[in-house]
Amino acid sequence: MSFTAILDILLGALAILLVFGLAVFVHEFGHMFFALIRGVGVESFAIGMGPKITSWKWRGIEFSLRWIPAGGFVKLKGMMPEELEEPAVAESEAAAGDLASGHHEDKELSESAYDDLLALRDEGLVTKLLVFGGGVFMNFVTAIVAAALLGFVGTKAQLFPIELEQVPEASLLAELGVEPGDRIVAFDGAPTPYSLDLQQAVIEKTGGPMGVGEIYHRFLAGVLPYVEPPDEPTTTVLTAMELTVERGGENRRLALEGITNKQLDRLLDEVTLNMRIPPIVGELIPNYPADRAGIKRGDRIVAIDGEPIESFSDMTRLIAARPGVETRTTVEREGEQLELTVIPRRDVLKDKPTGQIGVFNGAPDTRVLRETPFRAITLAPVSTMQAFLGMLNLNVQFFKRATAKDISQNLGGPIAIAVMTFQRAMGGISELLDWFIMLNLLLMFFNLLPLPVLDGGFIVLSLIEAVIRRPVPTKILAPIYTVFVIFFITLMVAISGLDIWNWFISPLM
Structure with a gap:
């Protein structure tokens, strides 16, 4: 193993x-911070579960790092009710993964599960909501800060030359006279060597990038029913423009007359959907056939079993037709061609066997896009909220139609998070920051589920107690929390087993 490979592994680890540690830390810090400002005592703060690696005391609070990297916890000071007075208070679970400890030596499982609730038994509703919601709030704030930093540092945009692989008959492209194989080289006189340049030229032609105020207006109109959306310039007819395409070594100018803003946006979508994507490897799924065969990020796949490859869709089509078959794959790397043998993994798509090798498309070049500090900071909250709402919608749509097999293949736990973090770290700081934002939002989503032992469950129970004006008896809570603690521990073990299967065993089969 080369020194560079060893260094990559160390940096990835x-x-x-x-x-992962920072995402858990800010979550637990949120619980502790709001407990302290509301006058609730805190006994301990831990990152990780299980036996201690090290611990220290500061201002009466025991801080510790623990061996199992599956969450963390905050232990609050509070009086137990009389019927639970005998057992000693142990750690309470406050975050995703808090149930993996198994470190409640003198207590029943159910008692440990709702320590926080018992510690806040005599506190008001505001205090309970702040303490129980403090973790997800801090994850959201952290995601906003990371989004602002990402906007300032810049994101890598993939650069694709605009060559049309196909032109659907019922399309604006066809009406303009664009043909398959044409390269779009200019828009209204502005050079467009890449699709990103065309997108920016279209934005400038239709009024320039949206201001911060309009972005917030559109966002609020999308989530609040009483906010009127901004006027859409769908019927605004633009001045005459032209699209320059290269065909057979000659440039041809195609007139765009009487076109509206909406039609121009549609034209841009058609170009994006129908342009040729180079057969360049962007990312690889670890331990899948391509990774095991030695294919690397940035490789250009030039032939499959001797058949030339012109686009990523060509490669996908040929690989799909070879499930479980040894496939001679020619790749170009740093100016040299290499012959590699890949055996596509056998999968089933629409009841038909298909081959997969675990690669995602890349681009021949990238460009860093940065925002001004002002726009980066002011747009971070709305971009973070949009990402969170998008993730909610994606999960809802997935579970609406998902089969048991889909869930088993897409559900991930700590091992999957570690693998994906390693992948993003190899892509640079911008990709790692983007993943850090999503990880914080995932913790928010999971912890807000209204289930016992999760933050969302504690919040719902606090609201119920506020409505009925008395605590729910512990004899009712105990069996409920016992069932859910066992359920989540079992779920964590099962998901970890699925992670090992999906990432390390299944790809080998």
Whole structure:
């Protein structure tokens, strides 16, 4: 193994510890911070579960790092009710993964599960909501800060030359006279060597990028029913423009007359959907056939079993037709061609066997896009909220139609998070920051589920107690919390087993 490979592994491992550890830390810090400002005592604060690696005391609070990297917890000071007075208070679970400890030596399982609720038994509703919701609030704030930093540092945009692989008959492209194989080289006189340049030229032609105020207006109109959306310039007819395409070594100018803003947006979508994507490897799924065969990020796949490859769709089509078959794959790397043998993994798509090798498309070049500090900071909250709402919608749509097989293949736990963090770390700081944002939002989503032992469950129970004006008896809570603690521990073990199967065993089959 080369020194560079060893260094990559070490940096990836460090990224896993920092990214996952920081997301858990800010979550637990949120619980502790709001407990302290509301006058609720805190006994201990831990990152990780299980036996201690090290611990220290500061201002009466015991801080500790623990061996199992599956969450963390905050232990609050509080009086137990009389019927639970005998057992000693142990750690309480306050975050995703808090149930993996198994470290409640003198207590029943159910008692440990709702320690926080018992500690806040005599507190008001505001205090309960702040303490129980403090973790997800801090994850959201952290995601906003990371989004602002990402906007300032810049994101890598993939650059694709605009060559049309196909032109659907019922399309604006066809009406303009664009043909398959044409390269779009200019829009209204502005050079467009890449699709990103065409997108920016279209934005400038239709009035320039949206201001911060309009972005917030559109966002609020999308989530609040009483906010009127801004006027859409769908019927605004633009001045005459032209699209320059290269065909057979000659440039041809195609007139765009009487076109509206909406039609121009549609034209841009048609170009994006129908342009040729180069057969360049962007990312690889670890331990899948391509990774095991030695294919690397940035490789250009030039032939499959001797058949030339012109686009990523060509490669996908040929690989899909070879499930479980040894496939001679020619790749170009740093100016040299290499012959590799890949055996596509056998999968089933629409009841038909299909081959997969675990690669995602890349681009021949990238460009860093940065925002001004003002726009980066002011747009971070709305971009973060949009990402969270998009993630909610994606999960809802997935579980509406998902089969048991879909869930088993897409559900991930700590191992999957570690693998994906390692992948993003190899892509650079912008990709790692983007993943850190999503990880914080995932913790928010999971912890807000209204289930016992999760933050969302504690919040719902606090609201119920506020309505009925008395605590729910512990004899009712105990069996409920016992069932859910066992359920979540079982779920964590099952998901970890699925992670090992999906990422390390299944790809080998």
